[in-house]
Amino acid sequence: MSEFDRVIKGGTIATASDTFSADIGIKDGRVAALGENLSGDDVIDATGKLVLPGGIDAHVHIDQPKKGGIAMADDFRSGTRSAAAGGTTTIMPFACQYRGESLRQVVEDYHKKADGKAVVDYAFHLIIADANEQVMGQELPALIEDGYTSFKIYMTYPDLKLNDRECLEIFSLARRTGAMTMVHAENADCIEWMTEQLLMAGKTGPKYHAVSRPPVVEKEATHRAISLAEFLDVPILIVHVSSAEAMEQIAIARQKGLRIYGETCPQYLFLTADDLELDDEFEGAKYICSPPPRDKANQEKIWQGLANSTFDVLASDHAPYSFDGPDGKKVVGEDAPFNKIPNGVPGIETRLPLLFSGGVSEGRISLQKFVALTATNPAKLYGLHPRKGTIAIGSDADIAIWDPEKKVTITNENLHHNVDYTPYEGIECTGWPVTVLSRGDVVVQDCEVVASEGRGQFLRCDKPDPARPGMGTL
Amino acid sequence: MSEFDRVIKGGTIATASDTFSADIGIKDGRVAALGENLSGDDVIDATGKLVLPGGIDAHVHIDQPKKGGIAMADDFRSGTRSAAAGGTTTIMPFACQYRGESLRQVVEDYHKKADGKAVVDYAFHLIIADANEQVMGQELPALIEDGYTSFKIYMTYPDLKLNDRECLEIFSLARRTGAMTMVHAENADCIEWMTEQLLMAGKTGPKYHAVSRPPVVEKEATHRAISLAEFLDVPILIVHVSSAEAMEQIAIARQKGLRIYGETCPQYLFLTADDLELDDEFEGAKYICSPPPRDKANQEKIWQGLANSTFDVLASDHAPYSFDGPDGKKVVGEDAPFNKIPNGVPGIETRLPLLFSGGVSEGRISLQKFVALTATNPAKLYGLHPRKGTIAIGSDADIAIWDPEKKVTITNENLHHNVDYTPYEGIECTGWPVTVLSRGDVVVQDCEVVASEGRGQFLRCDKPDPARPGMGTL
């Protein structure tokens, strides 16, 4: 009988700080040893491969209830299968409250959707849309203690947005409890105003979605969120930053010593507003998300922001709305103005290959930065580290084995989500995850998902220690 | 016979990205295993302790020849013993050329000073003071191939300074060869002008040293060095940044996407210009270094720059000039004007405890940031990673075991350098390295240096990969 249940041999391991050659000994689903010449009951040969921490996708929407809009194409089964196929072993979807709902009930309902379906592990962020007394005084503090230690708030969307006072209450509670607040920063009133102008002028096509929310709208809300956080001296994280102007606000805040964290997404690295203006006009709807993709100059700055550490997290903001299906963007939106088209693009599976290819393979970021952005940093920011997000003794054996030379052209038919398109169709990637382990189980083998439904577990999150500046390698 | 020569058991290991509990198995001087329940011929109990990568002091002056000024009190024996006692297992002193000298000869001479004396490992930076054809065309490229892959240049000091054209030639060579250039950035002409004015006005005391080189002098040269690097698209590293204004230039450059790296030192975190104005007037000379310590507001910004990643390296700039000895600051400088007093303060042993105490124990930076600043980042920037600067399979077993609760009041009599004072006398630190290993050998035991003279080895440096932005966890 060997010492380990499974051994990954001969690979090149990378963490957020180091790259080295070693074998990994896995026992009871955890990393039990890093060393040389380890032996195990089961051996995976990783010679010539990169052995990386499985990705954490810290911003995904999965099977959210229809009440907020239309049905999502991915449930926890298809969503987590797609995640795993893309090298991601932990997802953090949103348990989304709508006004009038009990937050505790929302969480319980959401658990039911995940139970028995997920193939990799998951934690929940909360979305707080109703900061009423019951939520703020009882439910939320209790949920934080129960391991739901992060929540997103919206500064836009009619049915979700909080006003400044509500943001302050949320931030203040986060400060008291040590929870982390994620902020969707766009100015609601500007968007509404511009949307009305465009519709009145008959400008209803998908491309006007980008026109209706120019970068200044994002910059304003980003500055405001940061100012409110500065006012209360509390850390926050700005999600899905799309533009140089918003990014600059984060950089300025950090330079002043504020603890402001930033996330961006592949859509701001690989898409532009021009994608919303495709020949067949409605095709552009495939690329509608908020904030919208910008132009090439902004793309370039966002890449810089990854390299120079303005951003801490690269997430997908996976929003699984189909294009053609019964609840698809086309059915819902084709005869409707742009503001009725469901917002968001799918990307849970393509997130890591796109960043690896455009970032590491093309020399824009180091392998360490890749690991930090996609796994270690989100684990730290959301209280999952060191259980998740790294390869270290005692950590869960969530591991993605990458072939850094493998060339794959993204095409929707090869993806595992349940959405009928990908906005990245046709992009060729250099580097792809070939074998993926979750708590020591092989969940992807030779690019095939082999995980059993329901094996994924819910993760209680610790409170991050946002009071401590620097947060490790951030 | 056990598998490992030595095992460190029960400690909490920290790297630049992670903290975890594990045993370390050491074999042949290298880290051979990280795991649980490891056994070895020799076991060090690290229960309740932090097990960190040994520090790399990437900016020290040891036994430089007298020709550039006065004799240094530390040779490689006392210098490396002091380093080891302070948790540092690699030092990077300067092989310093003066004008007219062969660089190759300088390196050979310097090797003789280190051979047989050093107790921990060392690599050499070069100082280029004469960028003549022989140096630039032959010696320097050959030395880079031989493992001397970094060099410092001075924008000030009459006998060392290079003009812009010479800086460009150096930067250009660094670009071609992949070497790293360190820049001492102060405007020579401003300092000379102001010094003349002060001396003409009879203002000769130590405190006028700080007056003669105000922050704008550092800011100007920093901006100039960065601009020259931008002009050539080459990474550089600004050493010993002392002021918020210079630091801001680095931050601006990064925000623009430039690969500019920054170093600061404990003297800018713990001393101020007021220290140069002590009652017994000449006592102030103990605190003279260049750039000079600034004020409290600048100190605070420098601390912020560590936390927010504007700085990549914390080095000591150890300059072992005695105060009372035959070559001391007092003998040389007491009857002379401030500009004749030897520049620099000792600090090779106190560097890590000061940063640990003021940074980690007081909550200003994370433990990961401490490791990154003091070990991992310099290893990466100067081509020693992953051999040095981390705890990973295959790395040299250079390890410092810290007692994070141990309280030590710094007093010169307890230090191991050969200098007769420390500028940090009386500061109480929380956290101190108690056991230190170099390539698996115990060199410090219970705070006693037990290393044998001459066991330290010279390290050839790889070329860093400065063309790749982000450089890992930086």
Added chain:
Amino acid sequence: MSEFDRVIKGGTIATASDTFSADIGIKDGRVAALGENLSGDDVIDATGKLVLPGGIDAHVHIDQPKKGGIAMADDFRSGTRSAAAGGTTTIMPFACQYRGESLRQVVEDYHKKADGKAVVDYAFHLIIADANEQVMGQELPALIEDGYTSFKIYMTYPDLKLNDRECLEIFSLARRTGAMTMVHAENADCIEWMTEQLLMAGKTGPKYHAVSRPPVVEKEATHRAISLAEFLDVPILIVHVSSAEAMEQIAIARQKGLRIYGETCPQYLFLTADDLELDDEFEGAKYICSPPPRDKANQEKIWQGLANSTFDVLASDHAPYSFDGPDGKKVVGEDAPFNKIPNGVPGIETRLPLLFSGGVSEGRISLQKFVALTATNPAKLYGLHPRKGTIAIGSDADIAIWDPEKKVTITNENLHHNVDYTPYEGIECTGWPVTVLSRGDVVVQDCEVVASEGRGQFLRCDKPDPARPGMGTL
């Protein structure tokens, strides 16, 4: 019979661009000639004096109806007499709407208050608190055509504040009509939140007024107002800027090419938050205004902002609340928490002497800058130029003759307002207006107000040309 009704002889005339010696010939209340050796029926000897355009105080509160708070001590008689005594010949008070009121009715009511009382000329800004359909669709466009071409909006104060959408509607209307919007920029929700915290903690004294609205609150709203203006590409003017942070937002906006204008007030040049903490605790209430005075460092930056043209206007924000009277701050506020104390300080008479003394006499700004800030720029920004705000052929003969050497210690008993205190008590000024003319009439002679009640006329304002960048000497 001489050519001119009145001649001012021998003085040194200054405009916003020039200083020169000349006689001024006045006919029919207008400047008819500038020349040498002019003769007139009445001659004023200005030898050794400065002859400046009469000041325009573009931000004053006079006799606003009690419904918004408590009674104001100054009506148009005392307010304009005080203005004249301080060298100001045009005031621009606010016709203030409260929610539910007809704007047209507000204007008519306000006219009645001015009619027959004012001793110098006046124009009205509007305050829009209710941007309803009647106001936006009919009343306001009509009023703009009728010569009420500027309006102030509030981002704070419960009964006045507009939300972002309302700001956008106002800005949009300003863009269509060419009117100018003035913005009181403080974040209402932050102030309310902090006020509640302070009151709950029993911190009710006047000094907590400053604590309840720190600079970040002003910075946030300033950035937001600028962003909304950028979104719509329309010029706006930020009033009573008190802090370096808010000022910096204006400077950044201008650097980007936006047409953002700025106003500051003497209280931010001569008072600090320490004034709110006087020994006899409630005395501090005398200095309560919003935004509150900051610290010395902010004062210094505000002075710089005058010199470097970040600010275009220096106004008084005269708020004539008495201290001891029946409607005074003391009666209303002494037993109440700080947030119930009437906001604002008097200053219509001291504005020009304070700026002249601290600015021109002490060498911080030029005489031209003084004229620009206090007369020419507001005339241009609010559509009164060249009728008001300069000394040029055809302009109204609104002229203040200053003795630049005259030393006057400010003391409330010598002021002409109806308020029972001045926050500037005891400040010695160098330079004071000795003779003041309004449309050629001597309204102040040897510092005595000699004007007849009711001679002041209402001024219809032209639309400024905010679409044209640079606006003259701004």
Added chain:
Amino acid sequence: MSEFDRVIKGGTIATASDTFSADIGIKDGRVAALGENLSGDDVIDATGKLVLPGGIDAHVHIDQPKKGGIAMADDFRSGTRSAAAGGTTTIMPFACQYRGESLRQVVEDYHKKADGKAVVDYAFHLIIADANEQVMGQELPALIEDGYTSFKIYMTYPDLKLNDRECLEIFSLARRTGAMTMVHAENADCIEWMTEQLLMAGKTGPKYHAVSRPPVVEKEATHRAISLAEFLDVPILIVHVSSAEAMEQIAIARQKGLRIYGETCPQYLFLTADDLELDDEFEGAKYICSPPPRDKANQEKIWQGLANSTFDVLASDHAPYSFDGPDGKKVVGEDAPFNKIPNGVPGIETRLPLLFSGGVSEGRISLQKFVALTATNPAKLYGLHPRKGTIAIGSDADIAIWDPEKKVTITNENLHHNVDYTPYEGIECTGWPVTVLSRGDVVVQDCEVVASEGRGQFLRCDKPDPARPGMGTL
């Protein structure tokens, strides 16, 4: 006999602060009256015209001795005739020292070139290329007392450049004497380095001139000059700013409260680096000047810098090198590499029409800003105000009467300089000066130069008052 020698009737007068309708009475060459219904011996009807202060071209090269390069095509006769035809009534050419020359002698020699030839007035800037003891200790202080109160220094050009120490000595002398220093800010070593690389690579055509001095070269030197001025607390003026990056340095400095002034030129508003790459390759040489024209984005920022007051002066930097003539760019440069082609473009006549047309007529700047940039500001900065640069009682009657509707297409054959080309060939201007007076004499009538040779007078300059921030309408 009428009161005035000459009267300009019915025009619209503009100063840097005001626009108004008035007649101008001229007596003894000075403005004696502004008024209505003035009568004079000679009457000029300006109905429908703009009556502006004659322009001051504060940066022109006229008939500089050949020793510095090649012969200039314009002497004081053609140069001032061309100036006058373009609405300029004062020029400020450079008396240029070369190393080893007596500055006093240089001035005397230069006077001889002007005497008897100039048709409008002129003052001299000095160029200091040799800051030796005689110059600094004796000649320059004496010349400043004699009315030569401004000097330019070069940070580039082998035969003219000063090092930092020399700049400090010059700035220090300016501080002591109240003189104004103009700085040509480009980094000499960068240009030399890049030029060598280009020539070694065989890249010798005119277009490589722009490649050899990219914006970072200008930014670096601008920051350095500003830092040296900050170090000494002395005002300086950065001439011919071409790029957004350099301009930003000026804006940052002002925001910090430094007294840094800026000048730009029409070539940076109307030309781009693309002009250096014309089809017939050598044609590009016509557009060679230093710094070189940049791209459209930089042009746009330079226009913004005029509107937002980052720039104080718009000068021509007229450099009258012919293209085809015996000393022309072609003869000298066609078979030579780009760095041998004479630097500079002609523009003394087109400066004002280009700015008027592109700025005032197209709505980018106000008429007041036009007057300030082209006349009033340079008069103030160089000690000629209020004698020159405005229309005020007592000022010289230097007046340009503009037809704001007149459309003129620039073509070299219609210009009055002695250069055989204009870089602005074919640009259509809206607005042109039709009548020009110098000290009351008509020097241009109906666009014809009617001035007698030698009538122009030398102007002693006062010291500006650079210690006073704000300098009037700047």
